[in-house]
Amino acid sequence: MRSPRTPSRRRSPIPSTSTRRKSTRSRRGACSTGWSGTRSRPSSGRRCGAGSRQGGCSRWRCGWWWSARRRSPSSFRSKPEIKNEASAQAIVADALKLPFKVTTVEKGERRRPAPPPFRTSTLQQEAAKQLGYSAAVTMRLAQQLYEGIEIGAEGPVGLITYMRTDSIRVADSAVAQARDFIAREFDKRYLPATPNVHKTGKGQSRVQDAHEAIRPTDVLRRPDDLKQHLDAKQFKLYQLIWRRFVASQMNPAVFETTKVDFDLGRYVFRATGSRVLFDGYHKLYHEAHEPEEGKTLEDLPPIPPLVEGDVVTVKQITPNQHFTEPPPRFSEASLVKELERLGIGRPSTYAAIISTLKNRW
Structure with a gap:
């Protein structure tokens, strides 16, 4: 007489979402987009056609951070494909024909506490x-x-x-x-x-x-x-x-951060800046940063006062090509x-x- 078997849990053959994303990124070069002068972050939905296991990933981007986001399930907007310099220049020419009207202004406050004494x-x-x-x-x-x-x-x-x-x-x-x-x-x-x-x-x-x-x-x-x-x-x-x-x-030192979005329909341009509200411990001491450590709040330029509905004059949009870089030397x-x-x-x-x-x- 056979003894009853304890039912075993069947593992799902499909990996979790985070696992799939991680494995996809390891096989392909992830493109990065960001406002010129700020530290770029990986784009979660865009892959570069030039990226491969052997070669680095490259993509053209505009001088301001741009993105075409999905606003709601009923209104989907495709992301502009920037595969080469011609595509980048076409986006610049298209964007310069549109009025840059402020759609949202977000302000916040960031506090940077004093560092501890040296060890x-x-x-x-x-x-x-x-x-x-x-x-x-x-x-x-x-x-x-x-x-x-x-x-x-x-x-x-x-x-x-x-x-x-x-x-x-x-x-x-x-x-x-x-x-x-x-x-x-x-x-x-x-x-x-x-x-x-x-x-x-x-x-x-x-x-x-x-x-x-x-x-x-x-x-x-x-x-x-x-x-x-x-x-x-x-x-x-x-x-x-x-x-x-x-x-x-x-x-602590206190900063006011400002984030301004310009929704042009197909494109969304974003400007980010900060200004010092109170210098705090910076009155006496400033930390040093190496280039590979990224930008800090002090590195962001201040943004002039803007409110929703303001129209700004765009002097220039500069497309820049960026490549995936290896880690810097120690x-x-x-x-x-x-x-x-x-x-x-x-x-x-x-x-x-x-x-x-x-x-x-």
Whole structure:
């Protein structure tokens, strides 16, 4: 007598939507469209005829971000095909005949919180981007600032805390001193009601937290007051550390973002911009960005006041051809970031790893 079988669940032979999309993108080159000057994103419905497994994907696009979207199930509009330069020029000529009337204006507010104080990896990254220092040079200078600099009659004085750390924790006394300095030197709008508490980001599960963040030992030792006792490179690094730490206890920078759409019937053109409402911690400190990191809110130009129904004058529409590009080569800053992300080495070994790679290259 046979025992009854438990009915098994039959797996669907059709993969999920996300799986199908992912596999399709891996086989074909996905085209990207975007407003000129902004970071483009992959288009989910358009595929380039020139794209193949061997060759890169290319497509012409207009200088402004355009799209022909489906508005409702009853009214479908096909997306313009831009296969070559002639197609792009035809769209430009067609669009220039139409009035550019504002159809929608969307405004929003974005807040950028102050960054945390430096740890070893972020100090190396920022020193590379802002000062052009290698990881080895940064650590050598930081060692000198930590061990002590001759400050006149005071003798050797350690100007920063220990420079090999993976923590962004700061002593309460140092936070209080920074807040007192901000309240005394800046407008009250720059000081938050309560101290900023910075949390460790995702992927930082290996943090040992043996030492606090890299910061000046005394906020009252301003960089300009110590300039005569430091050489040029020491001064620049100390100034970077000092500004970052004080800025970490200031209010966020606030931006107003504006998005304007021009619905021309077949085409929708979009202009995106931003302007600063309150500079916040940018009053003292600005992060540096490499080209491959993409555009930020500060990079977007402001858009003049527009309301729905306004007609604007179009001076020029420039079609540009773009190709799928390979990932950029590592800089010292991006290599340190990748080492930390992959869990390769420790804060004390990043500079040595990079120096070894350079010597063996």
